[in-house]
Amino acid sequence: MDEHNQKPELYDLLPLTLQGLPLKRxxxxxxxxxAGLGALSGTFWAMPANAGEGKKDDRKFIAEAxxxxxxxxxxxxxxxxxxxxxxxxxxxxxxxVRENRNGTYYTLVYSRPCTYHxxxxxxxxxxxxxxATLAFSIAxxxxxxxxxxxxxxxxSQVTPEQVPxxxxxxxxxxxxxxxxxxxxxxxxxxxxxxxxxxxRDTARAGHEQGVKSVVIxxxxxxxxxxxxxxxxxxxxxxxxxxxxxTYYKDIVRGELKPxxxxxxxxxxxxxxxxxxxxxxxxxxxSDQEIKGxxxxxxxxxxxDVPIHFTRFYPQYLLKNLPPTPVSTLERCKxxxxxxxxxxxxxxxxxxxPAESTYCPHCGKKIITRNGFVVSDIFxxxxxxxxxxxxxPGVWKE
Amino acid sequence: MDRxxxxxxxxxxxxxxxxxxxxxxxxxxxxxxSRIVISHNASWSRSVGTVDSDSMLKVLDKAIQxxxxxxHVRQGWSKIVRPGEVIGLxxxxxxxxxxxxxxxVQAVAERLQQAGIKENDIIVWDRLNSDLEDGxxxxxxxxxxxxxxxxxxxxxDPYLQTFGQASSLVTKILTRVVDGVINLPLLKDHSIAxxxxxxxxxxxxxxxxxxxxxxxxxPYIADVNRLPAIYHKVRxxxxxxxxxxxxxxxxxxxxWRWPFGALIVGRDRVAMDxxxxxxxxxxxxxxxxxxxxxxxxxxxxxxxxxxxxHALGTNDPQRIDVIRV
Ligand code: SF4
Numbered sequence: 001m002d003e004h005n006q007k008p009e010l011y012d013l014l015p016l017t018l019q020g021l022p023l024k025r026x027x028x029x030x031x032x033x034x035a036g037l038g039a040l041s042g043t044f045w046a047m048p049a050n051a052g053e054g055k056k057d058d059r060k061f062i063a064e065a066x067x068x069x070x071x072x073x074x075x076x077x078x079x080x081x082x083x084x085x086x087x088x089x090x091x092x093x094x095x096x097v098r099e100n101r102n103g104t105y106y107t108l109v110y111s112r113p114c115t116y117h118x119x120x121x122x123x124x125x126x127x128x129x130x131x132a133t134l135a136f137s138i139a140x141x142x143x144x145x146x147x148x149x150x151x152x153x154x155x156s157q158v159t160p161e162q163v164p165x166x167x168x169x170x171x172x173x174x175x176x177x178x179x180x181x182x183x184x185x186x187x188x189x190x191x192x193x194x195x196x197x198x199x200r201d202t203a204r205a206g207h208e209q210g211v212k213s214v215v216i217x218x219x220x221x222x223x224x225x226x227x228x229x230x231x232x233x234x235x236x237x238x239x240x241x242x243x244x245x246t247y248y249k250d251i252v253r254g255e256l257k258p259x260x261x262x263x264x265x266x267x268x269x270x271x272x273x274x275x276x277x278x279x280x281x282x283x284x285x286s287d288q289e290i291k292g293x294x295x296x297x298x299x300x301x302x303x304d305v306p307i308h309f310t311r312f313y314p315q316y317l318l319k320n321l322p323p324t325p326v327s328t329l330e331r332c333k334x335x336x337x338x339x340x341x342x343x344x345x346x347x348x349x350x351x352x353p354a355e356s357t358y359c360p361h362c363g364k365k366i367i368t369r370n371g372f373v374v375s376d377i378f379x380x381x382x383x384x385x386x387x388x389x390x391x392p393g394v395w396k397e
Numbered sequence: 398m399d400r401x402x403x404x405x406x407x408x409x410x411x412x413x414x415x416x417x418x419x420x421x422x423x424x425x426x427x428x429x430x431s432r433i434v435i436s437h438n439a440s441w442s443r444s445v446g447t448v449d450s451d452s453m454l455k456v457l458d459k460a461i462q463x464x465x466x467x468x469h470v471r472q473g474w475s476k477i478v479r480p481g482e483v484i485g486l487x488x489x490x491x492x493x494x495x496x497x498x499x500x501x502v503q504a505v506a507e508r509l510q511q512a513g514i515k516e517n518d519i520i521v522w523d524r525l526n527s528d529l530e531d532g533x534x535x536x537x538x539x540x541x542x543x544x545x546x547x548x549x550x551x552x553x554d555p556y557l558q559t560f561g562q563a564s565s566l567v568t569k570i571l572t573r574v575v576d577g578v579i580n581l582p583l584l585k586d587h588s589i590a591x592x593x594x595x596x597x598x599x600x601x602x603x604x605x606x607x608x609x610x611x612x613x614x615x616p617y618i619a620d621v622n623r624l625p626a627i628y629h630k631v632r633x634x635x636x637x638x639x640x641x642x643x644x645x646x647x648x649x650x651x652x653w654r655w656p657f658g659a660l661i662v663g664r665d666r667v668a669m670d671x672x673x674x675x676x677x678x679x680x681x682x683x684x685x686x687x688x689x690x691x692x693x694x695x696x697x698x699x700x701x702x703x704x705x706x707h708a709l710g711t712n713d714p715q716r717i718d719v720i721r722v
Contacts (some may be wrong), residue, residue, distance in 0.1 A: 159605075
């Protein structure tokens with residue numbers, strides 16, 4: 001199950017030692033043979049509460065924002081995401097984590113994660129990026145969208161004061177990733193665009209220590225910052241929420257076009273990219289919409305970009321719909337296959353054959369997955385072991 | 398069986414046990430015509446620096462007596478609170494300078510105590526402790542004196558409350574601490590919502606006001622006021638308009654403030670905001686500024702708050718009785 005919409009189980013919210021891990025996860029950990037991992041997980045956000053971190057105590061968490069302009073009368077205009085919030089003195093933007101203080105704009109979540117976990121990279125999901133490895137995953141409070149199905153709304157829809165957090169500067173994240181045998185750091189759970197400065201600097205610190213960075217984002221971000229980010233990180237997984245303006249407006253509270261523009265910029269940058277499409281019954285699952293989506297991907301990004309059609313579970317403000325029928329996901333996959341996309345996956349359905357990777361040339365199974373567990377990899381030097389066809393992705397640490 | 402009979406019979410049958418506390422504690426329905434009292438002080442209007450505790454108490458008493466049309470102030474307060482209750486005072490300290498006067502809070506607290514509310518059962522609150530401190534209040538969680546603290550000190554109730562487009566967590570101050578709230582907002586221009594007064598001040602009760610500044614706050618401001626905890630607990634509004642701001646808000650902009658010199662009080666939060674909006678528009682016109690509509694920020698949330706689905710009050714001037722004293 002991908003981490004933006006999985007079954008509403010609370011185990012990810014609790015320290016691993018208390019979780020009573022589900023079987024598949026336990027097996028994964030066992031096969032990963034990583035001693036000491038059980039001790040590494042921190043989530044401070046079981047419920048939004050008082051963090052005891054008022055404005056006056058937050059100096060170590062603030063940094064001047066990277067993308068904004070100063071306006072008259074101490075107003076500022078944020079240029080990080082397409083909202084372009086205009087913010088008065090002492091006020092915050094839509095994301096709730098950026099504040100105008102006397103005419104200067106600050107991020108309030110620099111070095112301020114409210115959760116960290118060690119996750120399989122398959123959970124992101126990234127299927128063509130160092131399979132069967134772990135990602136040191138962090139998130140802060142806040143989001144520049146408000147998806148009605150958000151499974152992490154307790155952190156994404158709150159301000160930094162409302163969730164306990166720790167001080168973990170970029171170097172510290174990189175060190176922790178190394179210590180716990182994670183070849184990558186993942187910026188995830190909430191929308192990392194809104195902690196852009198922290199993410200960018202952490203990616204740099206990671207590279208200095210030989211750790212890669214992967215971004216799990218809705219890509220509702222302006223062109224300049226996405227181009228800068230693509231230079232700094234090793235993979236970007238984009239949650240493309242739908243292929244219609246109405247859905248973006250009503251369900252996500254965003255816009256489709258800037259996301260498509262960001263995808264094109266990511267493609268141009270050459271950074272590894274995968275797409276997740278959460279299929280919500282009746283809202284974004286029509287044949288017409290899926291056909292439009294896969295055609296656009298093929299024409300603008302090419303057939304090698306993996307796309308994951310993932311299963312929706314009722315969450316947050318969208319509890320009136322059932323989980324996505326598996327047959328709907330299979331219908332979406334069939335449409336994408338017919339369009340000629342090479343790597344079409346079905347997600348959040350553990351055990352489904354479409355979790356595995358197949359060589360588009362010889363059709364053999366080259367990565368076997370079951371949930372987050374990877375049992376076989378038949379890719380050698382980036383090629384199919386059976387027929388030698390190059391398989392796009394990042395395969396070497 | 399008519400409705401009254403049904404309710405009486407049901408209450409008798411259940412011994413009253415099943416009647417929800419919210420209903421038994423809620424304020425009576427709004428009357429056909431909404432009364433708004435603008436209680437002036439001539440010297441406040443002449444000079445900004447003349448607000449003191451004596452004049453504040455006098456202006457407040459005049460407002461309450463006029464509003465409730467009673468001979469004694471205490472009779473008026475007894476229509477807002479009941480002895481033994483815990484009462485929240487929602488101030489507005491967001492702009493730091495120019496927050497709700499501490500003198501107004503003192504005056505209200507004095508009258509509340511005379512109406513049977515214990516001093517320590519009066520909770521002065523806003524979004525953050527630091528906002529309150531910036532507004533001149535001293536944080537106090539102790540067992541003596543007025544209690545003063547922000548939402549960040551106590552946190553939010555974990556259950557989402559939803560109405561229309563708004564889904565928010567509400568401060569535990571409202572859901573778990575107080576029996577009722579007296580809203581003590583300011584009268585200011587607002588760069589997004591047009592104006593901020595009674596309705597908008599309640600954004601300070603939720604966890605995610607940053608999500609509701611789209612589309613001039615419409616319908617979000619009205620929706621937030623219909624979240625159950627807010628809708629049921631806010632009983633009365635006393636707007637601190639000793640000084641008001643007609644442009645450049647909500648930030649503190651001294652060049653656009655003027656000594657309006659009054660407290661504006663009422664129960665109908667929509668009528669309050671409609672009245673405040675007109676005051677701001679008049680001042681803007683007088684000072685040569687465009688109307689809020691011309692600036693693309695007409696406070697349309699006020700009419701939304703008055704519509705049938707929100708029914709928070711009236712924005713019909715024919716149904717608002719503005720009394721100036
Ligand atoms: S990043 Fe935040 S403050 Fe900036 S434009 Fe987006 S929502 Fe607004």
